[in-house]
Amino acid sequence: MTAGNGAYRVVGTRPVRHDGVDKVTGRARYGVDANMPGMVWGKVLRSPHARARIRGIDTSRAEAAGQVLAVVTGDDFPDPGAGEAEANESGMQSLRYMAERVIARRRVTYEGQVIAAVAAASVHEAEEALSLIDVDYEVLPPVLDVREAMQDDAPVILDDLRTETGGVFDDKPSNIAKHFIFEEGDVEAGYSAADLVMERSYSTAMVHQGYIEPHNALAYWNPDGHLIVESSSQGHFGIRDELATMLEHPKSKIRVLPAEIGGGFGGKTTVYLEPLAAVLSRKIGRPVKMTMNRTEVLIGTGPAPGAFMTVKMGVTNEGKITAVNVDLAFEAGGYPGSAVSAGCLCCIGPFDIENFRVDGYDVVVNKPKSHAYRAPGAPQAEFAVDALIDEICAELDMDPLEFRRLNASKEGDLRVDGTRFHPIGNIETIDAAVATDHWQSELGESTGTKRRGRGVASGYWLNGGGKSSAVARLNGDGTVTLLEGSMDIGGTRTSIAMQLAEFLGIPIEDVDPIVPDTDSIAFTGVTGGSRVTYATGWAAIEAAEDLKDQMVEGLADYWDVPAESISFDAGVFSQNGTSLDFTEAAAALQEDGLEVVGKSTASPNAAGNTFAIHIADVEVDTETGKVDVLRYTALQDAGTAIYPPYVEGQMEGGVAQGVGWALNEEYVYSPDGRMLNASFLDYRMPTSLDLPMIETVIVEVPNPGHPYGVRGVGEVPIVPPLAAMANAISNAIGVRIRDLPASPREVQAAVANNA
Amino acid sequence: MATVHIPTPMRVATDGAATVQIEGATAREIVDRLTEQFPDLGGRLVDDGQLRPGLAIFVDGANVGRRLRTRLQPDSELFFVEALGGG
Numbered sequence: 001m002t003a004g005n006g007a008y009r010v011v012g013t014r015p016v017r018h019d020g021v022d023k024v025t026g027r028a029r030y031g032v033d034a035n036m037p038g039m040v041w042g043k044v045l046r047s048p049h050a051r052a053r054i055r056g057i058d059t060s061r062a063e064a065a066g067q068v069l070a071v072v073t074g075d076d077f078p079d080p081g082a083g084e085a086e087a088n089e090s091g092m093q094s095l096r097y098m099a100e101r102v103i104a105r106r107r108v109t110y111e112g113q114v115i116a117a118v119a120a121a122s123v124h125e126a127e128e129a130l131s132l133i134d135v136d137y138e139v140l141p142p143v144l145d146v147r148e149a150m151q152d153d154a155p156v157i158l159d160d161l162r163t164e165t166g167g168v169f170d171d172k173p174s175n176i177a178k179h180f181i182f183e184e185g186d187v188e189a190g191y192s193a194a195d196l197v198m199e200r201s202y203s204t205a206m207v208h209q210g211y212i213e214p215h216n217a218l219a220y221w222n223p224d225g226h227l228i229v230e231s232s233s234q235g236h237f238g239i240r241d242e243l244a245t246m247l248e249h250p251k252s253k254i255r256v257l258p259a260e261i262g263g264g265f266g267g268k269t270t271v272y273l274e275p276l277a278a279v280l281s282r283k284i285g286r287p288v289k290m291t292m293n294r295t296e297v298l299i300g301t302g303p304a305p306g307a308f309m310t311v312k313m314g315v316t317n318e319g320k321i322t323a324v325n326v327d328l329a330f331e332a333g334g335y336p337g338s339a340v341s342a343g344c345l346c347c348i349g350p351f352d353i354e355n356f357r358v359d360g361y362d363v364v365v366n367k368p369k370s371h372a373y374r375a376p377g378a379p380q381a382e383f384a385v386d387a388l389i390d391e392i393c394a395e396l397d398m399d400p401l402e403f404r405r406l407n408a409s410k411e412g413d414l415r416v417d418g419t420r421f422h423p424i425g426n427i428e429t430i431d432a433a434v435a436t437d438h439w440q441s442e443l444g445e446s447t448g449t450k451r452r453g454r455g456v457a458s459g460y461w462l463n464g465g466g467k468s469s470a471v472a473r474l475n476g477d478g479t480v481t482l483l484e485g486s487m488d489i490g491g492t493r494t495s496i497a498m499q500l501a502e503f504l505g506i507p508i509e510d511v512d513p514i515v516p517d518t519d520s521i522a523f524t525g526v527t528g529g530s531r532v533t534y535a536t537g538w539a540a541i542e543a544a545e546d547l548k549d550q551m552v553e554g555l556a557d558y559w560d561v562p563a564e565s566i567s568f569d570a571g572v573f574s575q576n577g578t579s580l581d582f583t584e585a586a587a588a589l590q591e592d593g594l595e596v597v598g599k600s601t602a603s604p605n606a607a608g609n610t611f612a613i614h615i616a617d618v619e620v621d622t623e624t625g626k627v628d629v630l631r632y633t634a635l636q637d638a639g640t641a642i643y644p645p646y647v648e649g650q651m652e653g654g655v656a657q658g659v660g661w662a663l664n665e666e667y668v669y670s671p672d673g674r675m676l677n678a679s680f681l682d683y684r685m686p687t688s689l690d691l692p693m694i695e696t697v698i699v700e701v702p703n704p705g706h707p708y709g710v711r712g713v714g715e716v717p718i719v720p721p722l723a724a725m726a727n728a729i730s731n732a733i734g735v736r737i738r739d740l741p742a743s744p745r746e747v748q749a750a751v752a753n754n755a
Numbered sequence: 756m757a758t759v760h761i762p763t764p765m766r767v768a769t770d771g772a773a774t775v776q777i778e779g780a781t782a783r784e785i786v787d788r789l790t791e792q793f794p795d796l797g798g799r800l801v802d803d804g805q806l807r808p809g810l811a812i813f814v815d816g817a818n819v820g821r822r823l824r825t826r827l828q829p830d831s832e833l834f835f836v837e838a839l840g841g842g
Contacts, residue, residue, distance in 0.1 A: 184773075419834050
């Protein structure tokens with residue numbers, strides 16, 4: 001369902017997507033499809049140990065083997081030094097840690113960390129050669145649990161890491177990389193005013209984004225010093241910039257080609273194989289291609305952090321929240337930089353709470369270095385808060401949507417970072433949820449061991465802006481070629497092109513959007529943070545305006561009138577009773593020999609925050625512990641839905657991933673830190689057979705910070721499913737499950753303990 | 756006079772004050788006067804004359820990044836916010 005306002009010609013319509021035919025016919029070219037003449041293959045040797053010192057690496061046997069073309073270790077890369085750099089979607093990162101994550105130097109901090117890489121004529125020869133590399137490890141006991149890692153007497157994983165709090169560093173090494181604190185109001189006074197104060201702890205497991213296409217890279221280091229890279233990523237400028245930093249190579253000599261992407265969800269916003277392939281190529285003078293297998297993806301890339309969280313909340317008997325404490329401890333993995341800061345900023349976003357304190361801890365453990373995963377940090381943190389609210393509602397015997405409406409944040413209310421909300425659609429989304437057929441329907445009877453339950457949960461995500469570039473080139477037949485700098489993940493080429501078409505008053509079919517390489521358009525930030533339709537769309541609108549202004553200038557010459565006398569409306573240029581439609585104007589300007597190219601590099605900073613409500617019905621088999629999802633409805637405020645099918649698709653995808661996070665997905669470790677379920681056979685993601693048709697409701701409260709009212713839509717739908725599912729299960733079986741995933745084993749145990 | 760909101764962990768350097776009123780035409784003038792008034796804030800906010808990496812400034816609700824040259828209204832509100840780490 002879409003509640004469009006009908007004010008637009010193109011925005012809000014459902015045209016055929018520009019990448020649709022290539023994708024459904026299998027012709028679309030993904031990173032993994034890339035190849036070059038003379039290409040050879042690279043493979044990676046990974047650490048079998050979760051924590052170790054590297055005493056030595058002997059590559060002599062591998063280098064002497066006939067089939068081996070080149071071997072690289074950390075010694076083949078520049079010393080990263082002690083500085084920091086801005087990393088794609090990861091904030092500031094230590095250069096040393098970034099470098100070690102790509103290839104280890106003197107230590108191993110997680111199983112799967114890269115030790116060396118080999119190039120050979122075939123994949124199999126390269127794989128075989130890995131066994132000829134001798135590594136002398138001093139194996140150390142791993143630290144796998146976030147609470148254990150925070151203890152004063154815990155083994156220190158990184159001896160150069162000190163806890164930072166507000167820009168000040170502790171004296172002694174610690175596994176706690178950073179302590180975030182956000183506090184407003186008077187929390188103790190808030191608890192004094194409460195009739196009920198409840199405190200509970202919750203946990204979630206480390207989970208992977210689970211994209212279908214594995215990481216890959218093709219690199220060719222040309223003898224003239226130019227490096228060409230093609231890989232599956234969410235931001236080719238970010239890949240270029242990280243390569244430039246790590247390889248100490250000029251950005252102008254690195255060209256990164258875009259490719260279709262088989263899923264990323266935040267996990268493809270940094271380099272893994274690209275620097276290895278580049279240095280191998282530099283050594284042998286031939287293109288080198290590398291592709292991970294699924295096990296390598298699971299153990300060697302950046303999953304979402306597991307978390308341990310404690311929430312304390314005070315409420316009145318009427319259900320008004322008076323104060324809250326939220327403590328979040330996130331597993332960063334083998335190096336610092338979890339998403340706990342975003343978790344802090346989002347955890348109480350849906351609620352208007354004047355008295356709060358939020359503490360976040362970024363904690364190093366011997367697991368893969370975590371990375372962004374769709375609304376990074378928010379699903380874990382908001383699960384804890386929303387699950388406690390469900391427990392409070394049960395205690396107060398209060399309708400959970402009524403509770404949310406009573407406490408809903410709105411324009412002018414305080415955010416965790418101390419700033420105040422701009423116009424938001426939180427209350428409108430709650431009201432839409434109350435009005436759904438799903439919420440108004442009966443749940444149905446539980447029978448025997450099949451117990452039914454319903455849960456609801458809120459979702460909040462910040463959304464991002466930032467730098468984006470677009471170039472609009474007018475063709476003589478009135479069509480427009482649109483170059484835009486954002487890697488297209490969710491079909492954003494179309495949603496960006498639609499904004500340009502809307503501004504120019506031309507059909508979307510007359511716009512062809514293309515994502516060019518890094519040499520062919522100005523810098524554009526990563527496709528992440530739900531920023532692309534907002535920020536790159538903004539750039540496209542500005543490019544369209546620039547193009548229109550140049551057309552007006554050209555037509556002023558053509559008509560021999562002042563430019564000010566020419567008006568433009570709905571694709572038609574007019575002056576003094578004479579008009580040319582867009583196609584006629586393009587032809588006239590071409591005849592005059594004018595080439596029109598509009599361009600923009602924009603950096604909009606008023607991305608509107610977004611909210612969601614999800615409703616889940618489940619049936620729990622108390623005998624087997626299996627949870628079936630009977631019905632699921634997702635609602636969210638999209639601002640203005642530029643291309644509603646993509647918004648609905650994002651909502652459905654977010655639900656599927658969130659349900660997996662809630663029910664089945666988790667990294668399972670042996671005591672020595674080895675992942676025991678590193679394949680899709682054992683790492684259980686939901687399939688279409690596990691989910692019902694997901695009902696979607698798009699709420700549209702336009703963002704005043706965008707010409708067409710856009711808010712980001714891609715991330716918030718993964719936030720509510722964790723709590724919605726946990727709350728529904730609790731409602732079904734009468735027992736609260738506070739540790740996710742609620743796998744059959746967990747559910748069975750909870751039922752047994754309750755009995 | 757601008758209202759400057761001090762991040763929670765930095766309030767130890769402002770004697771617990773959550774907000775401070777300061778005169779200034781730009782964000783840089785505010786930061787200079789703030790660190791003059793509260794010297795312990797210096798290293799927490801500024802690094803080599805620039806806003807410390809990892810911090811962003813919000814002026815009247817808009818994220819202006821690390822642009823200290825941002826011009827202010829007489830009654831502007833400034834926040835120093837930790838830049839998000841995504842993972």
